[in-house]
Amino acid sequence: MNTLTHQDLKPLPPPLEDPQRRARLLAALYAAQDQAGWLSPEAVQEVADSLHIPVGQVLSTASFYTMFRLEPKGRYHIQVCEGLSCYLVDGAETLLEHIARTLGIAPGQMTPDGKFTLEVVQCLASCGTAPAMRVNDELYEHMTPDRMDALLERLKGE
């Protein structure tokens, strides 16, 4: 698997050919992001140094993909699907409004304590088990406001 841990992010010896080196970029960005929760300018520089590619190329790639965060995010990153199928089962809108009201933040924002960020995302390939959402890397299906409350309570306590 082309996955790196943070310890792997040291300068690589040069014999890797250029295209192969850049092909490790997404995996390296994941490794750096997993470390700090987001890609700080220092983390981006670290990735560039470890793969021997220009920092501009790293930013060019990182800024293209929605899963790479170039600004700080909460410890729990809530991603609510607003796709058509989630909308049709009265999920997307209801869930999103409920979470926004409970946490007191709008989509795109973070709670003042840095614990939660709320984001609207596109189809999560869970249309048959809609409404769907993710918290960090974990998928939640058949979500309701009640189940959301229970989940938020648990996360608040952690």
Place this chain on the structure above:
Amino acid sequence: MFEPVLTRHVHLPASEKITTYLENGGYTAVRRALEKSPEEIIDMVKRSGLRGRGGAGFPAGVKWGFMPRDPSIPKVVVINADEGEPGTFKDRMLIERDPHQIIEGVIIAAYAVGASRAYVYIRGELSLAARRWVEAIAEAYEHGFLGRDILGSGMSLDMEVHRGAGAYICGEETALIESLEGKRGQPRIKPPYPAQTGLFGLPTLVQNVETLACVPHIIERGPEWFASIGTAESKGPKIFSVSGHVNRPGNYELPLGVSLREIIYEHAGGIRGGRKLKAVIPGGASTPMLTAEQIDVPMAFETLRAVGSELGTGAVVVMDETTCMVEVARRQAKFFAHESCGRCTPCRIGSVRLYELLDRIEQGQGRAGDIETVLELTRGIDGLTFCPMGAALVNPPRSAIQHFRAEFEYHLEKGVCPLH
């Protein structure tokens, strides 16, 4: 009675393990395949009539035949597991629950086209699938199905997992290749096709997960068996993802050519709450919607085209009489505006303008002539982009206006939605 083959393992306990797969007859097709010549395999896939299950429906055997035969050129197989077409959740089920069925298909495909490296590109959001594939690939190496001299055949194949990172466009094969190379996922102009110049400039075969899942069964049961299922131009079993206003949403494996009516009313249990059916998207967000009167259409490439739509990924999104079609068009336009990669102006700008127009119509702020402007915009996008996304994103508003124009006009005249 149709017997499911692609999904036959997915409900077994520990279905993702190689032991489960082997106990249920897995990895026998690859042994048979390695006894044949690569040319025979390609010929079998051609004769089976298998067409790509990722949306475009290109004949798989023909695609394999495009790969150069020269053994001195290194070649690559890429598994497209970047499922992101709204409404579609079949590939997620296959890669999470039965990875070895796909790996077996990949080994056979790699043998047929002479590839020695395989990359599986898994959509970033599908974390569980990525974890399972790391394990599944390790298991396949341990059992001698990957690595040097596979099953004593002299063939070698290495495979690794790459995760995407949130970009719908990477489901398009050249954008996927760019992403694998660590770049922004923007499609390349074709030609050259990946079979000539793909990943790292090498000849590359890119195939969808469900397409590869069909391959072991074609080898095992023969191309004639596969071609006996389906319609004149659409062969084999197909997984239909059904979502929206149905009683039993889910994945249903059925023969191609099954009617939309049978899928909705027999397999998915009919419309929730006994309401009336209003519209159906037959093949994922990119395909034009159909009305309740059109659901006797067989779900096949040629028959859906004949009624002005597409089979796409076979993702059926069902909408009942309470659904506002302006909102449906608006929501889909928002999706495409968000997912445009930004390379081609008609798609980059047009997708946003379409969303703005549909949004203001839905909000009751529309102006006289907005419907015509929407249609004019679609003509300025369709066919004028590098990749098929331009042609795809015009389908929802065009088909919604074609079938439900009065609903758009009501929004414009009254400034409110008749349904909300």
